Amino acid sequence: AAKLDELEQLLKGVAMMKELTLRSTDYLVSFGECMSTRVFAAYLNQIGVKARQCDAFDIGFITTDDFGNAEILEATYPAVAKRLHGDWIRDPAIPIVTGFLGKGWKSGAVTTLGRGGSDLTATTIGKALGLREIQVWKDVDGVLTCDPNIYPNARTVPYLTFDEAAELAYFGAQVLHPQSMRPAREGDIPVRVKNSYNPKAPGTLIAKGRDMDKVVLTSIVLKSNVTMLDIVSTRMLGQFGFLAKVFSIFEDLGISVDCVATSEVSISVSLDPSKIWSRELIQQELDHVVEELEKIAFVHLLQQRAIVSLIGNVRKSSLILEKAFHVLRRIGVNVQMISQGASKHFWRDFVAIA
The missing domain is CATH 3.40.1160.10 (Acetylglutamate kinase-like)
Structure with a gap:
């Protein structure tokens, strides 16, 4: 009352x-x-x-x-x-x-x-109390190889590292909060993802490390409705501080960048609109960032793109690339941007596609 x-x-x-x-x-x-x-x-x-x-x-x-x-x-x-x-x-x-x-x-x-802050609450309590294991109960059997709404035959991934889980969450997997793994990783406490509707399922165990010898591709994540910006310096070769100026503009405007591909005079980035609530505000923000960037560069805005994130074994990245591009070519998808993650333990490749 x-x-x-x-x-x-x-x-x-x-x-x-x-x-x-x-x-x-x-x-x-x-x-x-x-x-x-x-x-x-x-x-x-x-x-x-x-x-x-x-x-x-x-x-x-x-x-x-x-x-x-x-x-x-x-x-x-x-x-x-x-x-x-x-x-x-x-x-x-x-x-x-x-x-x-x-x-x-x-x-x-x-x-x-x-979003998903209850996962972060659970792992924070787990770290604070020094628990042996943290369990997060969801409506799926664990972390899956892909979105079951897109591919119904998605399978449960039995084991993940904290880094893999964080990347999957950040780039679109809805099972976990992107920041929720940090307290568990810092406290070295395993996290088990279980299904409330199927408690007998073993779920996914997320820990500091795992055996990667037989792992090729762990999971595929799709993030849709992504905006890309191609940014080319107006001064072309030899412009000192161009990258710093571009990212200072993003920082000043509070714009979060997902993926980046760079050269000396050009940058391609994808933007994360998740913190903006309405389409009207998203368009206002995009117009503003383009206006600011055009003071130092030529800007090409590409909307309604998608990011396909491939999380796999860093030692088998060539095999993953070969198979991925074979599929994309077969179905006629044009790759517009590639950004490879820097992790030494697993490999990820983000492909922005038309």
């Missing part, structure tokens, strides 16, 4: 001011997690399983004040460990913790961690 009253007051304030800031949005969306965890904890207690509800922002989750996409600060780990260990000693009940929420270290306001 108290939470519902609090929510009602917030909504009345928003209606009265006729304004919804990012700070107010984070506060508003936090109520779903806060109330669902209270309901679940109450249900567990009702069936005889002792549980207690915990709001992440009250047990030590300290974040930046980037509302909508906050980052967890290092002070979170000792704070969470102290609180949960202390509560467990006094009252050994199962903690039911809200996902993807924190508290801004300057503002003290409720913040959210962005």
Whole structure:
């Protein structure tokens, strides 16, 4: 009842001011997690399983004040460990913790961690408590070889490294949050991805390393609706600092770059529009970045492209390239950009296609 009253007051304030800031949005969306965890904890207690509800922002989750996409600060780990260990000693009940929420270290306001932040919450708690294994329960049998909505015969990948999982998540795999592997990797704690609807499935085990001898291609990820920019220096050869100027423009405008292919006087990049909410804002941002870049370069904008990410064994990259380009040629797809990752442990190749 108290939470519902609090929510009602917030909504009345928003209606009265006729304004919804990012700070107010984070506060508003936090109520779903806060109330669902209270309901679940109450249900567990009702069936005889002792549980207690915990709001992440009250047990030590300290974040930046980037509302909508906050980052967890290092002070979170000792704070969470102290609180949960202390509560467990006094009252050994199962903690039911809200996902993807924190508290801004300057503002003290409720913040959210962005899409999939509940995975990040789980791995953060795992690192804070030094657990032997972290389990993340989803609606699929684990991390798959590709999107089952595109190819129904996708198979479960039994083992992944943290680096592979992070790359797959960042470039479009929806199973894991791109940043969720960082705490587990830092704490060297394996993460097991399981299926809530098929608990008997072994799932995917993500750990520091794995045997790569028989691995060729681990997974394929598609990111659609990608924007590409071909940027060519107006001064052509020998322009000192051209790359620095281009990327300083992206930094000033807060534009995230996915893939990069460069030469001395030209750069091709793909842009990540995930932090922009509407098509109108995306177009405004693109118009602005093109306008700024045209002060120092010729710019060619290509929209409605796709990135195909191939995650595989770095020692077999030539074989992967051979097979990939054979398929692309056979089906008549023209490759417009290639960007190879720098990992020494596995190989990835990003291909922007028409």
